[in-house]
Amino acid sequence: MIRDSEPESQKGVLAKQPRLGGVSRLILVGGIFLILFIPLWLIHQQQPAKQAELRATLSNLQKVLAVQENPKEKFEAEIKQTEAELEAAKAVFPNPNQSPEIIEGLLKLAKLNDIAVTEIKESSSKKKIGQDKSATEWPVLTFDIKLTGQVPKFQNFLLALDGKFTTCQIREATITIAKKEGEEDTASLKIDVFCYESSK
Numbered sequence: 798m799i800r801d802s803e804p805e806s807q808k809g810v811l812a813k814q815p816r817l818g819g820v821s822r823l824i825l826v827g828g829i830f831l832i833l834f835i836p837l838w839l840i841h842q843q844q845p846a847k848q849a850e851l852r853a854t855l856s857n858l859q860k861v862l863a864v865q866e867n868p869k870e871k872f873e874a875e876i877k878q879t880e881a882e883l884e885a886a887k888a889v890f891p892n893p894n895q896s897p898e899i900i901e902g903l904l905k906l907a908k909l910n911d912i913a914v915t916e917i918k919e920s921s922s923k924k925k926i927g928q929d930k931s932a933t934e935w936p937v938l939t940f941d942i943k944l945t946g947q948v949p950k951f952q953n954f955l956l957a958l959d960g961k962f963t964t965c966q967i968r969e970a971t972i973t974i975a976k977k978e979g980e981e982d983t984a985s986l987k988i989d990v991f992c993y994e995s996s997k
Contacts (some may be wrong), residue, residue: 884907889966891994893921899962899990903942906961910954913948914983924989936992939968946985948972951984964991 891899896919898908907914918941923934944951951972956966 800993847934887993890991891938893938893960893992893994895992896921896938900937900940902961903940903988906957907944907954910946910950910957912950912954915942915944915945917941917966924991936994938992939988940986940988940990942984942986942988944986945981946984948974951982955986962988962990965989965992 848980900917900919903917904914920939920941922937922939924937925934946952955967955970958967966989968989969985971985972986973983975982
């Protein structure tokens, strides 16, 4: 009999539970669904705004880190680049003691253009480049050249000067056309060649 009473007590517990009808079950399932869905839906709606805020914060942090990354290395790289550019510029400028090479270059250039050089005088001076307080004095070699030949060849010579001496400047150029037949045209030029003098 003890065995028969056990299932009855279990039946009694199950019998005490209310039985739900079809509509009640539907309402219960709908309620559980709403309880789970509404918080998830609210979290999902807040995600784009949160993501945008986090992206903005991340972007700001990356900018701060990029600035603070290695300013010393950045400045050292800029200094090296500036020094390399300065060395390249110095290589273009002749040295003031190179006047014999410059004169030889002028003679060769005149010969290439079929012009005769009758006289070359050389003088040296210093000229300021720039107008503000940071203007520096540069050594300048000035060449007074007298030429004989024909006007078009003088013009070719003047045009070729810039290719041969990139730091030269033509201060004066006077071309005289021959009045008599058989005479050659003459030219008188004053050319400044800016030099670089290394400090030793």
